[in-house]
Amino acid sequence: MTMKKLLIAFVAILSVLAVGCKKKGGDGTNGFPANFMTMRDSERLEYMMRRVDPDSVARFLCYSYLGRVPGSKIDTLAVAHLYACDKYRGEDFEKYITSFEAAVNELPLCDKMHTQLALGTxxxxxxxxxxxxxxxxxxxxxxxxxxxxxxxxxxxxxxxxxxxxxxxxxxxxxxxxxxxxxxxxxxxxxxxxxxxxx
Structure with a gap:
C-alpha cells in the first residue's frame, strides 16, 4: 500500500473518530477535545487508546509526531512509544508493535530518518x-x-x-x-x- 493510500485510510479512521468524539462533547480540530493540544503525550495516547484499535493508535502516534494529524501533536516520540508499549498487553501489544514498525518503515526517507532518531532505538x-x-x-x-x-x-x-x-x-x-x-x-x-x- 502506498503512503498516500495509508494516509487516506488514516484520515478516514479519524473522521469516524471525530463523529464519535463530537457526540461526547469534543469540539477541537478533527473532533478532538478542545484542550487536546495542551495535554501531555500520555494523556493524548490514553484518549486514543480508549477509542480506537492498537493499529490505529500506532499510526496516530507516528503521524502526529510528524505533524500530519490536524489538531494533534506528539512532543517526545520515544517516551510516548514506550508508554503505549507499557500499557498494551498480549494481542493488543503485538498489534500495536507490528503496526508501529510498519508505519515507520513505510515513511519517506526523511521522515523515517527523523522518526528513527527521535525513537533513539x-x-x-x-x-x-x-x-x-x-x-x-x-x-x-x-x-x-x-x-x-x-x-x-x-x-x-x-x-x-x-x-x-x-x-x-x-x-x-x-x-x-x-x-x-x-x-x-x-x-x-x-x-x-x-x-x-x-
Missing part, C-alpha cells in the same frame, strides 16, 4: 546505513518510480545538510542492498541508475 552512526539497506524494500512495497526515488534521495540529502556522513552511509547501504537484489525484484533500469549514486 538506532545507533546514530548506523541510521544512514540502515536507511539505505531498507530502501530497496521500500521501493518495492511503495511502488516507487525513478521520479519518486530521485525526490526521496534529494530530500534526504537536503535534510542531512552538513551531516554528510549520514548521507554517505545511506548511499553505501543503498548500493549494498541494490547489489544484493540485482536481477531479482527491482527493474534493471533502477539498478543501473542508482548503483553508482554519489
Amino acid at each position: 538506532s545507533d546514530t552512526l548506523s541510521v544512514g546505513y540502515d536507511l539505505g539497506l531498507g530502501y530497496v524494500s521500500q521501493i518495492r512495497t511503495r511502488g516507487l518510480t525513478q521520479k519518486d526515488i530521485d525526490a526521496d534521495i534529494d530530500n534526504l540529502r537536503k535534510a542531512c545538510g552538513t551531516d554528510t556522513a549520514t548521507y554517505t552511509r545511506f548511499v553505501k547501504g543503498f548500493k549494498t542492498a541494490l547489489q544484493a537484489d540485482r536481477g531479482k525484484d527491482l527493474p534493471n533500469d533502477i539498478y543501473s541508475r542508482y548503483i553508482n549514486l554519489k
